[in-house]
Amino acid sequence: MSAQLIVDVLLGLILVGLAAQVAIGQHLFRAIVFYVAFGLAMAVIWARLGAPDLALADAAIGAGLTGALMMVAFRRLVEIDPKQAQAQGTRSSTLAVLIGVLAAGMVATIGLTALTLEHQPGHAGLQVMAALDDTGLGNPITGVLLVFRGFDTLIEMTVLLTAFVGSRVMTNRSRLYVATIAGFQLPLVRTLVAVILPLAALIAMHLLWIGSDQPGGAFQAGSVLAGAGVLLLLTGTLLPASKSRALVRLALVAGVASLCALVLAPMLRGEVAMAYLGRGSLLFAEALMMVSIATSLTLLFAGRPSLKLGRS
Amino acid sequence: MGGVLPWTSVLPWAVVFLLLNLGAGLWRAWKGPTDGDRLLTTLLFATTSVAILLLMSAWLDLPAIRYVALMLVLLATIISLAFFGMPERPPRTRDQADD
Amino acid sequence: MIDALALAFLLSGCFFIFAGTVGMLRLPDVYCRLHALTKADNLGLLLICVSLSLLDGRVRIALLLLLIWLLALLASTVSAHLIARHSRARQASEGDGG
Numbered sequence: 080m081s082a083q084l085i086v087d088v089l090l091g092l093i094l095v096g097l098a099a100q101v102a103i104g105q106h107l108f109r110a111i112v113f114y115v116a117f118g119l120a121m122a123v124i125w126a127r128l129g130a131p132d133l134a135l136a137d138a139a140i141g142a143g144l145t146g147a148l149m150m151v152a153f154r155r156l157v158e159i160d161p162k163q164a165q166a167q168g169t170r171s172s173t174l175a176v177l178i179g180v181l182a183a184g185m186v187a188t189i190g191l192t193a194l195t196l197e198h199q200p201g202h203a204g205l206q207v208m209a210a211l212d213d214t215g216l217g218n219p220i221t222g223v224l225l226v227f228r229g230f231d232t233l234i235e236m237t238v239l240l241t242a243f244v245g246s247r248v249m250t251n252r253s254r255l256y257v258a259t260i261a262g263f264q265l266p267l268v269r270t271l272v273a274v275i276l277p278l279a280a281l282i283a284m285h286l287l288w289i290g291s292d293q294p295g296g297a298f299q300a301g302s303v304l305a306g307a308g309v310l311l312l313l314t315g316t317l318l319p320a321s322k323s324r325a326l327v328r329l330a331l332v333a334g335v336a337s338l339c340a341l342v343l344a345p346m347l348r349g350e351v352a353m354a355y356l357g358r359g360s361l362l363f364a365e366a367l368m369m370v371s372i373a374t375s376l377t378l379l380f381a382g383r384p385s386l387k388l389g390r391s
Numbered sequence: 392m393g394g395v396l397p398w399t400s401v402l403p404w405a406v407v408f409l410l411l412n413l414g415a416g417l418w419r420a421w422k423g424p425t426d427g428d429r430l431l432t433t434l435l436f437a438t439t440s441v442a443i444l445l446l447m448s449a450w451l452d453l454p455a456i457r458y459v460a461l462m463l464v465l466l467a468t469i470i471s472l473a474f475f476g477m478p479e480r481p482p483r484t485r486d487q488a489d490d
Numbered sequence: 491m492i493d494a495l496a497l498a499f500l501l502s503g504c505f506f507i508f509a510g511t512v513g514m515l516r517l518p519d520v521y522c523r524l525h526a527l528t529k530a531d532n533l534g535l536l537l538i539c540v541s542l543s544l545l546d547g548r549v550r551i552a553l554l555l556l557l558i559w560l561l562a563l564l565a566s567t568v569s570a571h572l573i574a575r576h577s578r579a580r581q582a583s584e585g586d587g588g
Contacts, residue, residue: 306465313473442538457551
């Protein structure tokens with residue numbers, strides 16, 4: 080009975096158990112706590128599967144951002160409808176169980192198919208690894224994201240921008256709900272912000288820089304900065320502002336714009352669209368993508384198109 | 392990793408032990424009479440996940456996992472901060488004047 | 491014998507994390523549970539970090555693990571304080587008005 084097997088089985092059980100509880104559990108607050116735990120377990124599983132890039136992005140977004148978002152939404156819900164705090168739910172759990180069983184069946188089918196699938200001899204992964212040296216990059220993920228499948232990344236950034244615009248359409252006329260906690264006067268919280276903010280900036284820059292050769296990159300760096308942004312919003316260092324500012328709008332579109340530049344610039348030189356221009360161009364695009372991702376996610380959490388400084 | 396012990400076999404057992412701790416901690420999230428008790432589970436998960444990630448980093452020989460642990464611990468307070476804003480007594484709508 | 495030392499630290503680290511979990515499950519009050527969890531878990535994490543630093547041998551890794559532990563300390567401290575403060579406030583409000 081090898082320890083590896085037990086680790087995998089335990090991780091699987093914890094994950095499925097948490098997911099089931101989140102989906103069919105009837106106590107809202109408990110479900111939120113389970114969801115946060117689920118996010119953390121997910122990050123551990125990505126690590127176990129040997130995917131540090133995914134673990135990095137998932138740790139920040141899945142465990143921190145969405146959990147805080149749900150907590151704040153729950154807070155708002157309780158203020159509107161206090162019964163929800165202890166609600167033992169009138170939600171039909173039979174439907175949830177049915178959906179769960181169907182989803183499990185789908186996953187099982189896909190999983191079994193994937194396990195019995197045989198690799199094609201010239202499959203894409205091999206080609207990426209073979210061509211990676213030509214690009215001068217050391218991290219195959221970055222290679223795929225920005226060099227071999229750059230158009231997909233352009234579309235991803237556009238999706239993020241679209242999501243932000245969509246959220247603006249939805250929340251434009253709704254009353255502002257400020258997520259700030261009342262306790263910023265607590266000296267502990269001020270110290271927390273003072274320590275975490277510079278570290279987050281440093282770590283984000285580091286992840287951005289090493290992303291070319293080691294796990295890291297724009298998404299990971301952006302999600303760290305987004306987490307720091309959520310921290311600032313929660314503590315009142317930053318507050319949502321309704322008047323959209325040019326700088327913020329610039330930050331939002333910078334990612335899409337830089338990738339478009341990557342697409343068009345080679346064409347100006349007579350090469351094919353999005354031909355590889357070198358590591359420097361990738362770093363430039365990734366830096367702007369990082370800014371875009373951080374700004375979009377923070378503003379999605381804030382619920383308003385801009386930010387202003389709170390009393391500090 | 393040097394040494395006499397087969398560390399790649401020892402470390403997974405430590406991970407198993409910590410995972411069992413996680414599973415046991417979930418009971419408090421289920422039962423804990425107050426919401427604060429449930430937040431304890433989040434705290435347990437955060438600290439134990441960091442330990443698990445660090446152990447995995449050495450076991451699987453993936454140095455990048457240490458950065459995952461760093462990021463996790465950096466943003467760990469977010470949940471408690473979000474929770475702290477929960478109203479202590481029922482509805483007192485908080486409208487702040489916006490810009 | 492670096493090995494024996496690292497193993498000793500690892501085992502004691504796991505023990506303390508176990509102690510924290512036991513405390514969280516068995517103690518009577520949210521405040522007691524906070525005490526048990528934060529103190530024992532942080533100590534356990536420190537011992538595990540020391541063990542891993544010994545295993546790896548590089549100073550850079552040891553410093554990174556130290557940073558991670560210090561941040562965990564900060565996070566647990568602030569989290570525990572916030573949870574306790576909020577529980578106290580909720581307890582007080584349920585006591586007189588709720």
